Amino acid sequence: MSITTVATQAFAGQRPGTSGLRKKVTVFQQAGYLENFVQAIFDVVPELKGGTLVLGGDGRYHNRAAVQTILKMAAANGVAKVLVGQGALLSTPAVSCVIRKHGAVGGIVLSASHNPGGPDGDFGIKYNVTNGGPAPEKITEAIYQRTTTISEYHTYSSADIDIEALGEYTLGGMQVVVIDPVSDYAELMESLFDFAAIRAWFASGKRMRFDAMCAASGPYATRIIEGLLGAPKGTVVNGVPLEDFGGLHPDPNPVYADDLVAHLTAADAPDFGAASDGDADRNMILGRNFIVTPSDSLAVMAANATLVKGYAGGIAGVARSMPTSCAVDAVAKKLGLPCFETPTGWKFFGNLLDAGKVTLCGEESYGTGSGHVREKDGVWAVLFWLNLLAVTGKSVEEIVTAHWKTYGRHFYSRHDYEALDIEAANGLMTHLRSQLASLAGQAFGSYTVALADDFAYDDSVDGSRSEKQGIRIIFTDGSRVVYRLSGTGTEGATLRVYLEKFEADTSRHGVATQTALADLIQIAGEVAQIATRSGRTQPTVVT
Ligand code: VG1
Ligand code: CO
Numbered sequence: 001m002s003i004t005t006v007a008t009q010a011f012a013g014q015r016p017g018t019s020g021l022r023k024k025v026t027v028f029q030q031a032g033y034l035e036n037f038v039q040a041i042f043d044v045v046p047e048l049k050g051g052t053l054v055l056g057g058d059g060r061y062h063n064r065a066a067v068q069t070i071l072k073m074a075a076a077n078g079v080a081k082v083l084v085g086q087g088a089l090l091s092t093p094a095v096s097c098v099i100r101k102h103g104a105v106g107g108i109v110l111s112a113s114h115n116p117g118g119p120d121g122d123f124g125i126k127y128n129v130t131n132g133g134p135a136p137e138k139i140t141e142a143i144y145q146r147t148t149t150i151s152e153y154h155t156y157s158s159a160d161i162d163i164e165a166l167g168e169y170t171l172g173g174m175q176v177v178v179i180d181p182v183s184d185y186a187e188l189m190e191s192l193f194d195f196a197a198i199r200a201w202f203a204s205g206k207r208m209r210f211d212a213m214c215a216a217s218g219p220y221a222t223r224i225i226e227g228l229l230g231a232p233k234g235t236v237v238n239g240v241p242l243e244d245f246g247g248l249h250p251d252p253n254p255v256y257a258d259d260l261v262a263h264l265t266a267a268d269a270p271d272f273g274a275a276s277d278g279d280a281d282r283n284m285i286l287g288r289n290f291i292v293t294p295s296d297s298l299a300v301m302a303a304n305a306t307l308v309k310g311y312a313g314g315i316a317g318v319a320r321s322m323p324t325s326c327a328v329d330a331v332a333k334k335l336g337l338p339c340f341e342t343p344t345g346w347k348f349f350g351n352l353l354d355a356g357k358v359t360l361c362g363e364e365s366y367g368t369g370s371g372h373v374r375e376k377d378g379v380w381a382v383l384f385w386l387n388l389l390a391v392t393g394k395s396v397e398e399i400v401t402a403h404w405k406t407y408g409r410h411f412y413s414r415h416d417y418e419a420l421d422i423e424a425a426n427g428l429m430t431h432l433r434s435q436l437a438s439l440a441g442q443a444f445g446s447y448t449v450a451l452a453d454d455f456a457y458d459d460s461v462d463g464s465r466s467e468k469q470g471i472r473i474i475f476t477d478g479s480r481v482v483y484r485l486s487g488t489g490t491e492g493a494t495l496r497v498y499l500e501k502f503e504a505d506t507s508r509h510g511v512a513t514q515t516a517l518a519d520l521i522q523i524a525g526e527v528a529q530i531a532t533r534s535g536r537t538q539p540t541v542v543t
Contacts, residue, residue: 020111288397
């Protein structure tokens with residue numbers, strides 16, 4: 001058993017996207033592909049030498065093989081200790097929690113989140129830094145640059161470690177601890193939420209359905225909701241993580257979690273429904289016959305935070321990604337809280353959270369979180385809502401409709417056009433950019449453009465600037481259309497069109513979302529020439 005240095009050739013295209021490097025499993029299975037990226041991490045983060053690394057993933061196909069490869073490379077690169085989740089499993093928020101709790105230098109998350117899994121599906125890898133959050137662009141870019149010139153990697157030749165059971169091992173000079181993936185996380189949740197109140201809520205006969213979609217949230221939800229909170233067995237469904245997610249598409253939205261939606265609209269619907277994605281950082285919240293839009297969920301959390309144990313002392317401020325609706329802005333304004341607008345992707349919230357400028361953050365893409373970790377957190381969001389239901393005694397629908405009465409309703413929808421021809425999608429964005437200078441002042445039906453720009457973000461903490469983060473067209477009444485190309489897909493390009501319209505009039509809050517947004521949908525299609533340029537007359541996914 002010894003350290004060996006292996007010659008390798010650089011692969012093109014290893015630049016991390018919105019959330020790490022995501023490619024087909026078959027791409028990652030090429031000799032050296034994963035190794036090059038991992039060696040680049042060790043080269044760019046010298047503190048890992050002699051430090052602690054956290055390692056785990058969403059349980060998808062290739063996780064276990066990748067963990068063994070990374071353990072051997074970590075040993076050869078001088079890492080002192082690796083905390084690895086049993087069965088290679090650690091949800092994304094749990095990695096963040098474990099990094100922070102155990103003072104690790106960083107963590108490697110093996111996940112392609114909600115993208116399909118299995119041998120023909122997707123795989124992904126992401127590096128998280130010492131605060132527990134996704135590496136900022138400065139580091140992901142340095143890792144990428146390193147992959148373009150890499151010529152060798154280091155590994156330790158030895159037999160695989162048994163990661164299926166808890167235990168401690170040594171690999172050369174490195175200690176490996178196989179940890180229970182749930183316990184640190186469950187302890188953190190217990191410190192934030194009123195478990196006694198939630199237990200009483202369940203004991204009073206209230207019912208819930210949590211759909212883990214055969215992905216990483218299953219063990220967390222089962223241990224916490226059915227175990228610690230006493231919900232009846234069967235409350236968590238699809239609770240065992242499977243390498244191919246049981247063929248499901250673990251993307252918690254009304255399209256892919258349609259089975260959950262059907263249960264919440266059935267005659268015997270439970271009081272509360274929730275789902276999470278592949279790596280358990282996303283959440284979908286439902287009431288009986290009622291779907292909560294993620295942007296509204298963030299706003300409701302901000303408005304009611306002081307009712308929840310861990311936030312009873314008040315929150316410092318809020319942040320949302322630019323395409324996320326302005327519902328939370330309305331709450332911040334009323335409560336006198338600072339409100340930040342960041343580019344898409346959780347990495348932009350880290351500095352604000354570290355600086356204590358914000359407590360709650362959210363994205364329209366079913367992501368919400370707080371300063372308890374540095375990732376969005378699906379199970380946390382579900383427990384937040386459970387805590388709210390338990391202490392108010394109200395239903396989900398009552399809470400949200402009362403919120404709209406107070407703050408007005410921000411109708412919101414996202415239209416995705418998936419697997420587009422890359423050149424056509426880039427052409428569409430270029431065409432949009434070419435119109436930016438002339439759009440302001442133009443009228444489209446009853447809407448007049450107040451501002452059109454390509455969103456750029458100046459980080460108020462470290463002064464970094466991120467450009468070209470999405471085209472936004474803001475109308476004089478505050479309605480918005482935003483266009484972005486996805487940075488997480490693995491096939492062609494995905495155009496995301498985000499649509500938002502504010503409605504103060506309570507009598508119009510019951511209108512169907514797509515109806516309320518119909519005019520904006522048409523304008524969005526016209527301005528971007530979506531049909532002619534993409535060849536599509538309808539979006540692939542509407543959320
Ligand atoms: C998408 C979402 C974004 C989210 C990202 C990672 O990115 O839009 O809000 O942060 O996924 O989430 P994009 O670039 O495809 O729009 V996850 O749960 O996939 O790690
Ligand atoms: Co995810």
